[in-house]
Amino acid sequence: MPGDPVLSIVGMHASEEHILELRRELGLVDVNGNPKPLYLQFADYLANVFRGNLGNSLIWGKRPVLLEVLDHLPATIELTIWGFFVSIAIGLSAGVVSAHRRATISDQALRLYGIVSYALFIPWIGMLFQMLFAVNLGLFPVAGRIGSGLYVEHITGLYVVDSVLTGNWTALYSSLRHLVLPSLTLGIVISGVFSRLSRNSMLEVLSQDFITAARARGLPERVILAHALKNAFIPILTMMGLQFALLLTGAILTETTFSWPGMGSFLLERITYRDYTSLQGSVVIFAIMISLVSLVVDVIYAYMDPRIRF
Amino acid sequence: MVSLALEFSRVVSRFIPRGQGIGIALAGTGMVAFVVVLAVFAPYLTSYDPTRGVGPSLSPPSADHLMGTNRLGYDVYSRILYGAQTILVVVLLSTMISMIAGIPLGLISGYSGGVVDRSISVVMDSIYVFPGLILAIAMAAVLGPGMINASVAIAIVYIPTYFRMARGQTLSIKEQTYIEAMRAIGCKARTIVFRHVLPNILPTLTVVFSLNVADAVLTEAGLSFFGLSVPAPIPDWGYDLRAGQPFLPSGYWWLITFPGLMIIMLAIGFSLIGEGLNELTSPWMAKK
Numbered sequence: 001m002p003g004d005p006v007l008s009i010v011g012m013h014a015s016e017e018h019i020l021e022l023r024r025e026l027g028l029v030d031v032n033g034n035p036k037p038l039y040l041q042f043a044d045y046l047a048n049v050f051r052g053n054l055g056n057s058l059i060w061g062k063r064p065v066l067l068e069v070l071d072h073l074p075a076t077i078e079l080t081i082w083g084f085f086v087s088i089a090i091g092l093s094a095g096v097v098s099a100h101r102r103a104t105i106s107d108q109a110l111r112l113y114g115i116v117s118y119a120l121f122i123p124w125i126g127m128l129f130q131m132l133f134a135v136n137l138g139l140f141p142v143a144g145r146i147g148s149g150l151y152v153e154h155i156t157g158l159y160v161v162d163s164v165l166t167g168n169w170t171a172l173y174s175s176l177r178h179l180v181l182p183s184l185t186l187g188i189v190i191s192g193v194f195s196r197l198s199r200n201s202m203l204e205v206l207s208q209d210f211i212t213a214a215r216a217r218g219l220p221e222r223v224i225l226a227h228a229l230k231n232a233f234i235p236i237l238t239m240m241g242l243q244f245a246l247l248l249t250g251a252i253l254t255e256t257t258f259s260w261p262g263m264g265s266f267l268l269e270r271i272t273y274r275d276y277t278s279l280q281g282s283v284v285i286f287a288i289m290i291s292l293v294s295l296v297v298d299v300i301y302a303y304m305d306p307r308i309r310f
Numbered sequence: 311m312v313s314l315a316l317e318f319s320r321v322v323s324r325f326i327p328r329g330q331g332i333g334i335a336l337a338g339t340g341m342v343a344f345v346v347v348l349a350v351f352a353p354y355l356t357s358y359d360p361t362r363g364v365g366p367s368l369s370p371p372s373a374d375h376l377m378g379t380n381r382l383g384y385d386v387y388s389r390i391l392y393g394a395q396t397i398l399v400v401v402l403l404s405t406m407i408s409m410i411a412g413i414p415l416g417l418i419s420g421y422s423g424g425v426v427d428r429s430i431s432v433v434m435d436s437i438y439v440f441p442g443l444i445l446a447i448a449m450a451a452v453l454g455p456g457m458i459n460a461s462v463a464i465a466i467v468y469i470p471t472y473f474r475m476a477r478g479q480t481l482s483i484k485e486q487t488y489i490e491a492m493r494a495i496g497c498k499a500r501t502i503v504f505r506h507v508l509p510n511i512l513p514t515l516t517v518v519f520s521l522n523v524a525d526a527v528l529t530e531a532g533l534s535f536f537g538l539s540v541p542a543p544i545p546d547w548g549y550d551l552r553a554g555q556p557f558l559p560s561g562y563w564w565l566i567t568f569p570g571l572m573i574i575m576l577a578i579g580f581s582l583i584g585e586g587l588n589e590l591t592s593p594w595m596a597k598k
Contacts, residue, residue, distance in 0.1 A: 115585050119577035124570030245441040271451045283448045287439050
């Protein structure tokens with residue numbers, strides 16, 4: 001996006017005064033029209049971020065970036081949550097089976113899955129799903145978040161939650177159907193990482209004395225696994241929380257593949273229009289979200305495991 | 311004769327490490343080598359110009375066009391071949407930049423400790439907070455399209471990876487007796503770090519390198535999918551994948567199948583190399 005953002009907004013034939021006015025508005029020059037040094041611009045921006053002001057968008061009514069982001073964030077969060085569920089379901093079961101049948105063919109196969117699935121390129125997997133399940137079989141919609149003509153009242157911004165809250169069952173059905181392919185795509189690609197985490201964690205627990213004791217008492221293998229899983233779950237959950245950045249990156253790619261109206265589509269749209277402030281604001285929001293999740297995970301970890309003290 | 315053959319195989323097998331690692335690493339090397347061969351011999355493998363319409367629009371794979379043509383009549387097969395050049399150059403260039411910046415910083419940070427260490431670490435951690443692709447997108451959007459710019463954008467994402475690796479290794483190596491001996495005989499810090507610490511982090515570096523390149527491949531593909539890597543007519547797999555998507559509902563499967571396959575083949579290849587090397591260099595991990 002090189003090129004003067006101001007010129008890209010006003011066009012090449014704008015008057016000098018108009019350009020100067022806009023530069024002042026964006027904080028690129030001071031009141032007298034002299035260029036502001038970069039470190040001052042940065043300080044201004046930082047100070048504004050702490051006040052919750054991410055600046056105004058450069059296009060279409062120049063709404064505050066924060067509001068624009070908040071419009072698109074719930075869609076991303078909804079997708080991320082469902083993708084997370086799918087990846088836990090696949091990853092956890094793969095990890096448990098793999099640890100339980102260590103060094104067998106199924107363990108090897110699942111470990112290979114762990115390596116390969118991470119390297120799957122999300123848009124491609126998404127498109128294969130679209131081709132197979134949406135275009136050829138017609139089971140699910142190709143793209144979008146909800147059927148056309150359906151409307152969900154805005155409460156949390158998560159369509160599934162909102163449609164349950166308002167008792168709008170047609171909207172619920174439609175939004176769930178739209179969620180299937182994107183969350184499968186996201187979930188499968190992330191599940192490989194989770195399956196490796198669960199495998200390592202389970203192996204560690206399975207080698208402990210209380211498991212040997214349980215085996216010695218002749219408990220059925222199913223019960224032993226349940227005991228082990230309970231103990232392995234805390235570290236697994238913690239490490240999964242720390243993969244949040246991975247999940248978000250995946251969500252961005254999934255969104256652009258499925259025309260999901262979240263942050264990914266927002267970013268793509270604003271890049272095309274050289275909307276610097278929106279771009280900058282989105283990146284800041286992402287960083288804040290990831291830091292927050294890490295913090296929450298740390299706190300939960302310390303709460304659940306009393307041996308951890310900070 | 312038989313005993314000679316036995317002796318020979320015994321000698322050879324001593325140089326081939328055991329364990330599952332080697333199989334995985336070899337499979338990965340095969341995949342990567344395949345893509346490299348396509349990239350290097352692209353001009354000999356196709357006679358079509360990848361940036362010009364050379365056939366009818368949207369024709370399915372045939373003897374003339376092995377992977378069909380796209381909307382503008384470009385030959386998909388030749389775009390795959392030349393696209394291999396693009397992604398390999400961008401990924402390797404960006405990895406070089408990350409290493410050149412990250413490793414010395416990590417060495418200095420780890421060896422000197424104190425304020426220097428803390429301030430470099432804070433900067434690195436703050437880069438590390440951002441999700442890789444999103445940071446690369448932001449950087450690439452600001453820098454503009456182009457091979458060098460895309461490489462720089464991706465490089466910035468991975469500097470902390472190399473930094474952390476180098477710093478962590480340096481921290482443990484500098485406690486070793488031989489480093490203490492170096493200091494005792496009055497060796498300069500610079501000599502110790504670059505002549506004695508650096509060579510010792512190379513085994514770990516190879517593992518981190520191949521795993522990281524796999525990641526960089528996916529990031530480049532992502533950037534290119536967003537249209538932020540090299541400018542338009544230059545062949546690039548991620549961009550071609552995106553360009554082919556609108557034709558998916560009409561059944562033009564060849565537009566997306568081949569670029570996607572290539573991307574994941576390259577990424578899986580590098581991951582397998584990394585995982586294989588990891589098991590070979592740290593066997594206790596394999597047992598776990």
